[in-house]
Amino acid sequence: MSGRGANSRRRPMLKVIILGDSGVGKTSLMNQYVNRKFTNQYKATIGADFLTKDVEIDGKNVTTQIWDTAGQERFQSLGVAFYRGADCCVLVFDVNNSKSFDQLDSWRDEFLLQASPRDPDNFPFVVLGNKVDLEESRRQVSQKRALAWCQQKGKIPYFETSAKEAINVDMAFQTMAKNALDQEADVEL
Amino acid sequence: MPSAIAPITNRFSQRVIRDVVGSLTVGIASGYAYWHMVHLPSIEQWRAYDKKVMAETKIIHDAWAAEQGNSFDHLLGTDNESISSNVGGSLNSISAIKLRAIAADLEDNAGEASSTHENASTPTPEHHQFGNSDSLDSHLLQDNSLSRMDAKQTGNIPSGGTSSLIGPISLSPLPLSLDASNLSFGVNPTLHETNSESDTFEPDLVIQQSLLSAILEPLEGAHPWKQNSLSSSDQELFPNQESPLNSFSAPSEKSSTWPQRRKHFFILSSAGKPIYSRYGSENEVTELMGIFQTIIAIVDDDSDDGDVINSFRAGTHLFVFKIMGPLYLVAVAATGETEEELKRQLEYLHDQIISVTTQTQINRIFEKRSNYDLRQLLTGTDVLLSKTISSFRLSHLHLLSSPSNVFINPKLRGKLHKALSSPAQHSTAALNTSSSSMSIPSHLLTTLLTTPSRLISSFRNPVLLHARDIFVIQNLIAAAANGAGFRAGEAWMPVCLPAFDSRGFVNIYVCCVLKCGADSGSGSGVESVFLGGNGVLGDGSAAVAGVRAGGVAASRVQHDEEDVFLVAVSRDREGFFDISEYKEAVFQTLQANGALDELEDALLDNPYRLTDFEGIPSQVRHFLCRNKKKMQYSECRSAPPYTSAGDYDRLQLLYQTLFSKIGKPTESAARPAKLVYLKGTHEAVVYLATSSYDIFAAYHPLISKQDAEDSTRLLYKWIKRMDGHLFCD
Numbered sequence: 027m028s029g030r031g032a033n034s035r036r037r038p039m040l041k042v043i044i045l046g047d048s049g050v051g052k053t054s055l056m057n058q059y060v061n062r063k064f065t066n067q068y069k070a071t072i073g074a075d076f077l078t079k080d081v082e083i084d085g086k087n088v089t090t091q092i093w094d095t096a097g098q099e100r101f102q103s104l105g106v107a108f109y110r111g112a113d114c115c116v117l118v119f120d121v122n123n124s125k126s127f128d129q130l131d132s133w134r135d136e137f138l139l140q141a142s143p144r145d146p147d148n149f150p151f152v153v154l155g156n157k158v159d160l161e162e163s164r165r166q167v168s169q170k171r172a173l174a175w176c177q178q179k180g181k182i183p184y185f186e187t188s189a190k191e192a193i194n195v196d197m198a199f200q201t202m203a204k205n206a207l208d209q210e211a212d213v214e215l
Numbered sequence: 216m217p218s219a220i221a222p223i224t225n226r227f228s229q230r231v232i233r234d235v236v237g238s239l240t241v242g243i244a245s246g247y248a249y250w251h252m253v254h255l256p257s258i259e260q261w262r263a264y265d266k267k268v269m270a271e272t273k274i275i276h277d278a279w280a281a282e283q284g285n286s287f288d289h290l291l292g293t294d295n296e297s298i299s300s301n302v303g304g305s306l307n308s309i310s311a312i313k314l315r316a317i318a319a320d321l322e323d324n325a326g327e328a329s330s331t332h333e334n335a336s337t338p339t340p341e342h343h344q345f346g347n348s349d350s351l352d353s354h355l356l357q358d359n360s361l362s363r364m365d366a367k368q369t370g371n372i373p374s375g376g377t378s379s380l381i382g383p384i385s386l387s388p389l390p391l392s393l394d395a396s397n398l399s400f401g402v403n404p405t406l407h408e409t410n411s412e413s414d415t416f417e418p419d420l421v422i423q424q425s426l427l428s429a430i431l432e433p434l435e436g437a438h439p440w441k442q443n444s445l446s447s448s449d450q451e452l453f454p455n456q457e458s459p460l461n462s463f464s465a466p467s468e469k470s471s472t473w474p475q476r477r478k479h480f481f482i483l484s485s486a487g488k489p490i491y492s493r494y495g496s497e498n499e500v501t502e503l504m505g506i507f508q509t510i511i512a513i514v515d516d517d518s519d520d521g522d523v524i525n526s527f528r529a530g531t532h533l534f535v536f537k538i539m540g541p542l543y544l545v546a547v548a549a550t551g552e553t554e555e556e557l558k559r560q561l562e563y564l565h566d567q568i569i570s571v572t573t574q575t576q577i578n579r580i581f582e583k584r585s586n587y588d589l590r591q592l593l594t595g596t597d598v599l600l601s602k603t604i605s606s607f608r609l610s611h612l613h614l615l616s617s618p619s620n621v622f623i624n625p626k627l628r629g630k631l632h633k634a635l636s637s638p639a640q641h642s643t644a645a646l647n648t649s650s651s652s653m654s655i656p657s658h659l660l661t662t663l664l665t666t667p668s669r670l671i672s673s674f675r676n677p678v679l680l681h682a683r684d685i686f687v688i689q690n691l692i693a694a695a696a697n698g699a700g701f702r703a704g705e706a707w708m709p710v711c712l713p714a715f716d717s718r719g720f721v722n723i724y725v726c727c728v729l730k731c732g733a734d735s736g737s738g739s740g741v742e743s744v745f746l747g748g749n750g751v752l753g754d755g756s757a758a759v760a761g762v763r764a765g766g767v768a769a770s771r772v773q774h775d776e777e778d779v780f781l782v783a784v785s786r787d788r789e790g791f792f793d794i795s796e797y798k799e800a801v802f803q804t805l806q807a808n809g810a811l812d813e814l815e816d817a818l819l820d821n822p823y824r825l826t827d828f829e830g831i832p833s834q835v836r837h838f839l840c841r842n843k844k845k846m847q848y849s850e851c852r853s854a855p856p857y858t859s860a861g862d863y864d865r866l867q868l869l870y871q872t873l874f875s876k877i878g879k880p881t882e883s884a885a886r887p888a889k890l891v892y893l894k895g896t897h898e899a900v901v902y903l904a905t906s907s908y909d910i911f912a913a914y915h916p917l918i919s920k921q922d923a924e925d926s927t928r929l930l931y932k933w934i935k936r937m938d939g940h941l942f943c944d
Contacts, residue, residue, distance in 0.1 A: 039488055039497075039588045076505035078498045091488065091501050108509070111486020111585035144584070 037080070037087040040206045041111055042199075043141075045133045046118030047126040048097030051156040054189035055118060056094045059199050064190050083204050090203055109141035114150045114206035116198075121155040121186065124166040127175075134179065150205035151182045154198055159188040473499065479547040480564060480604055483508060485581065490542070490568075490589045491600055507545050511536060526554045537561035541581035542568065542589075550864070556614070556871050560607050563686060566713040567599045570687045574717035602694040606686075608864065610668060611839060614874055615909070617846040618670045618685045623817040625939035628672060630810040632944065635662050635674035638800035639807070653800045658787035660721065662801075664728075666777035667693035669821075670847065671814070672943045680784070681714035682846065688712075688782055692725060701725040701780060705798070707791045712784070722785045724794045728802055729779035729811055731818055779814065822852035830933035832926035836898065837866060838912040840934050842942045849934075849941040857913075862897070869895055870911050873902040877909070890927075892920050901927045908934060 044052045049068065053075060057063050060079045075094040080087060093108055109115075115137050119126040134151065143149045155172050158165075169186060176182040183205070185198040473494035481500065482491040487508030492500040514524040515538070526535045535557040537544040544561040569577070572592060580587050612618055638653050661680055664672040667689055673680075680688075687710065695701055709720035781801060783794045805811045825831050825838075837857050841848040856862040876891050891902040894916060901923045903910045912927050934941065 038591075041486055041488060041586055076502040078501045080498075089497060089501075091505070093487075093505060108512075110512075111484065111488065111587075113586050 037089050038207065038210065039089045039091055040113040040203055040210075042090050042092045042114045042116060042202065042206070043109060043112045043137070044092065044094050044116045044118060045137060046097055047120070047123075047129050047133075050097065050118045050120040050123070050126050051189050052097065052118050053094050055116075055154065055156060055187065055195060056092055058189040058192055058195050060092070062192070064192070066190075079199075081200065081203055083200065083207060086207070088203055088207060090199070109137055112137075112141050112143075113210065114152065114202050115141075116152045116154060116202060117182075118154045118156055119167065119172075120157050121167045121172075122157055122160055122164045127155075127167045127172065130175065147180060148209070150202065150209050151179070152198060152202040152205070153182050153184045154194075155184070155186045156189060158186045158193060159191045477549045479545075480561075480600075481507060481545040481547070482564065482568070482600075483543045483545070484585075484587065484589055485541045485543060486585050486587075488586070488588055490593065491597065493601070493604060507536075507543065511538065511543055526557075533557065535561065537565070539565045540574070540578055541585070542577065551868055553871060553875055555875055559613050560604075563607075563613050563683065564600060564603055566683050566687055567596070567603050567690065568593065569713040569717055570691070570711050571596050571599070573711040573719055574713070575719070598694045599690060602690055603686075606668075606690065606693070608860075608867070611848055611850065611867075611870070612682055612686055614871060615839075615841045615848045616682045617841055617848050618665075618682050618689070619668065620670050620847045620849055620942050621666070621818065621821045622823045622849065622940050623671070623814065623821075627810060627813050627817060628939065628943055630808050631664055631672040631805070631814070632674060634801050634804040634808070634810060635664065635672060638797065638804045653797070656785070656787075656790060656793035656797055658785045658790045659794065659797065660784040660786055662784075663688065663782040664779060665689060665692070665782060666779055666818075667696055668777065670943065671779060678715065678784075680712065683714040684712035688723065688784075692780055692782075696778075702727045702730060702778060705791075705795055707794075709788070722788055722790065724781075724783040724785065724791065724798065726781050726798055727778050728781045728798075728805065729815060731778055731815060777818070779818070822850060824852050825854060828933065828937075830929070830936065832929045834914050834918060834922065834926045835930055836913045836915070838910065838930060839870060840911070840941070841909040842938065843907050843909060845942045845944065847942045856897075865895070865897060866900075866913055869893060869898070869900045869913070873900055873911060877902055877904060890924060892923060899923055903927045903931060905931060910934065 044056060046052050053069075054064060056075070056077055057065075060077045077092045077094070079090050079092065081090060082088070093112075095108055115134075117130050117133055119130055121127075130153065138146045138149065141149075153172065153176050155167060155169070172186075173184055176184040183198075183201050185194045185201070187194040187198055189195060473496075476494050478493075480491070480493045481489075481504060483489055483504040485508070487505045489497060489501055489504045492504075495503075511524055514522055523538050524536045526533060528534070531549045532547050533549075533552070533554065535546045535548070535554050537546075537558055539562075542565065544565055546557040546561055548557055568589075577589075580589070580592075607613060610619065637655075660678045662674040663670065663680075663685070665685075665688070670685065670689075691710065692701055704726075706725040708723060708725075710723050711717060711720050715721065781798055783798065785794055787793075805814075820827075825835060837851060837853060839848060839850050853863060857866055873891055873893055876893075877888060887904070888902075889904045893900050893902075897916060899914045899916050899918050901910075901912050901914065903912075903924075908931065910927060910931055912923075912930055914923050914926070
């Protein structure tokens with residue numbers, strides 16, 4: 027058979043799902059990460075957006091296929107379709123909105139139920155507390171509280187991010203891709 | 216007594232009369248006074264003011280109208296060409312038409328305005344004839360059927376047997392919105408179900424909208440207006456210039472043109488991860504894959520009734536979906552092929568994946584890990600898929616579910632078959648005197664003598680391979696033809712034959728017994744050029760240039776000069792040496808009885824020309840014939856006009872249309888049709904079914920139905936007489 031192509035091993039592709047309440051900044055985070063752009067305007071995601079980005083993790087090239095979902099409840103009937111075969115799940119909340127933090131539990135449960143990963147306890151999640159660029163007085167969820175929740179749910183990595191100021195965004199996605207890759211390596215076919 | 220009352224009554228009536236007359240007089244007088252002294256002057260005043268305003272408005276309006284009138288003159292040229300250049304570049308045809316209508320409306324206004332004012336240019340009459348292009352109406356008609364989604368029951372729902380199914384879900388004809396700000400094309404689908412549970416679809420409605428427009432956006436570029444520079448046949452002829460998915464890492468500058476292609480194939484996993492795309496880079500197709508996955512899932516997941524999406528149409532593109540377990544296959548074509556045909560093609564593509572992995576393995580992998588990236592397992596097999604896709608245009612194997620055979624005389628067929636079935640035991644002493652036949656290895660399932668595209672002879676011991684399996688084998692040989700291929704030495708490899716047994720591998724042995732083809736290194740064989748063009752295999756660029764220079768006609772003679780391979784299928788993994796020995800015996804026998812030389816000569820005359828034979832009616836331009844019992848087909852050599860790819864494609868479409876009409880009862884007749892006559896603009900085609908043959912023949916478009924039928928029957932007689940030449944046992 028053909029010699030070319032056979033030796034160049036394909037870069038792995040990771041399917042990443044972004045979940046969280048409506049308006050916490052999922053699309054903005056994705057846009058900041060992929061396109062390095064931010065806009066203050068709010069435009070509700072309809073259904074889902076799909077973007078890809080190539081990253082290098084520990085010298086290994088990986089393509090991330092990011093599925094940005096709509097936070098609004100009316101779109102959530104699409105769950106199974108979106109969640110199936112995900113490699114990693116990013117949970118996003120707004121640090122200035124404690125309700126969006128409270129909802130993380132149900133987002134996580136919903137994901138595990140719908141996606142039914144093989145090893146739910148060790149499925150790679152990442153939690154992002156977004157919009158830390160806003161003034162401290164408006165903050166409703168403390169870092170301590172968020173960290174406590176992440177610890178309790180099985181040491182989920184937690185990042186305080188700002189899609190606007192591009193704080194921690196790359197770092198968060200890097201960690202996520204790394205964890206997903208590690209998970210990948212564990213599995214024997 | 217009577218005198219006392221009379222005067223009173225009289226006085227009363229006098230009084231009444233006087234009052235009535237008096238009040239009428241005063242009223243009328245005051246009315247007149249008001250009309251003339253109050254009302255009329257005020258009216259005069261208003262009129263004067265109005266006149267002043269009108270004059271001012273007219274000045275502003277005329278200035279505007281003059282300006283607009285000019286720009287519309289520019290936009291609405293008298294011919295369609297200028298419209299396409301102005302509008303078609305950025306718009307789908309639908310919105311272009313919409314825009315045209317609006318422009319015409321506006322232009323009418325402008326026309327009115329300018330007619331009241333001498334200074335403005337009066338528009339030419341053509342401008343008002345908004346329907347002056349015939350194509351417009353047909354476009355509109357076509358677009359009314361936009362995005363019809365059928366979610367019918369298909370045969371391969373795992374649960375099977377569910378008889379009570381929800382009726383087809385349809386997307387009604389869609390209102391099209393024209394966003395004035397950026398003239399982008401949007402679709403507002405409204406889902407309505409024939410069934411009661413329409414409320415469950417409520418949330419998806421809006422998603423459909425974004426999804427559909429997201430799909431249409433990239434494919435919008437495929438609008439014919441935009442392709443003026445590249446003729447469609449050119450594009451299909453060099454289908455693989457762009458880097459296919461396997462060369463993802465290499466950045467491709469031309470990648471943005473991929474949506475302009477007329478025919479796309481996508482394979483994705485049920486998780487929406489890309490596995491294969493005919494065109495486009497990974498980043499570009501990933502989004503589309505996600506959308507496809509979502510569309511499939513919307514129809515599939517929402518209900519437990521086993522409904523799956525079959526196809527929908529958006530503009531000129533037909534989207535066809537095939538769900539094969541954990542793999543989703545999607546064909547997007549603007550070629551005019553039917554849903555049925557595209558589904559068939561998707562099945563053959565799926566067979567290619569199965570042939571390297573087995574169905575069992577695929578199922579197991581995705582059961583364990585739905586997020587598996589199947590490309591890891593399929594590394595290097597893109598060439599098989601690309602080759603399969605290019606064969607869709609060249610071969611009728613997929614349509615007729617039977618391999619094509621070469622034309623050789625029955626005596627030679629006998630020799631070949633005898634060599635395969637009972638090869639003489641060869642000894643170094645005397646080759647041709649030995650009569651003891653060698654024992655055939657018991658694990659040998661079947662032997663084929665074949666070229667990369669056509670079967671020559673087969674020996675079935677004891678299995679009969681399905682056309683799908685034969686295609687897997689032939690495609691493997693064809694795809695390998697460019698590299699070192701199977702020309703040198705013997706090859707032994709595990710292959711899964713999907714129709715024979717999709718659960719496991721058999722081993723196939725391939726050895727070239729007759730080298731007719733040119734050396735692949737020289738790039739002169741068109742077969743190799745075809746593959747070289749896709750950039751997957753080596754020596755591509757030079758070869759592409761060769762084909763470009765050679766022009767379209769070269770593509771049609773690709774059957775010539777093909778190598779002949781002996782393929783043996785064995786169920787024993789360790790059986791290589793037995794088979795090799797068997798092949799050697801066959802080879803010696805063939806050499807001894809001179810069959811190989813005869814075969815080489817015979818292949819030079821293949822495919823046969825219509826003019827070579829007395830019995831073929833002269834009106835026949837082209838024909839295809841399938842032997843129903845032997846399940847093989849034969850095709851004559853293409854003569855002009857079918858030597859050009861475009862004409863041949865059109866003929867193929869007509870054959871497909873004929874084929875879709877046969878074999879099943881029609882509305883008018885309960886029994887399947889035996890004779891179908893179809894008249895196109897460039898040719899008339901006839902299908903004739905007899906007890907043992909299916910015959911497709913093409914004629915001049917003006918031939919009468921009777922003549923076409925008569926000459927097809929004559930052709931049938933010829934085919935019957937030449938059966939031994941055309942088909943092997």
